[in-house]
Amino acid sequence: MSLPRVGEERPQLVVTKEITLASPADPYLTLRALATYSACSVRWLRDRLADPHHPLPCYRLPGGKILVRRSEWDAWLASYRRLGDPHVERLVADVLDGLQRSSGQAEWRNRPKRDPPHA
Secondary structure, eight states: OOOOOTTTTSOOOOOOSOOOOSSOSSOEEEHHHHHHHHTOOHHHHHHHHTOSSSOOOOEEOTTSOEEEEHHHHHHHHHTTOOSSOHHHHHHHHHHHHHHHHHHHHHHHHTSOOOOOOOO
């Protein structure tokens, strides 16, 4: 009876020399393709390319073709992400504060009247 060799039951490492993807994981998109992906118009996207404060990153090829990498679009768009609307939250807080104050005043007005202390 022979003993199994050390490590014989472990998975074997497989080395591949090449990986072929059916579609690139992070493609470069034309403005038309980006418009389809993002549900934004090509005109709106062109305006974002020229935005002086927060321009959409792009690649301008010789001949005028413009490409945007999908991951760069996603990152650019994520910078505009907001959770909730601060104006709505402030408005709700003001309304609730007003209700609390008015209910406190109503309780004060409707409390039973006490006779003034006799001297």
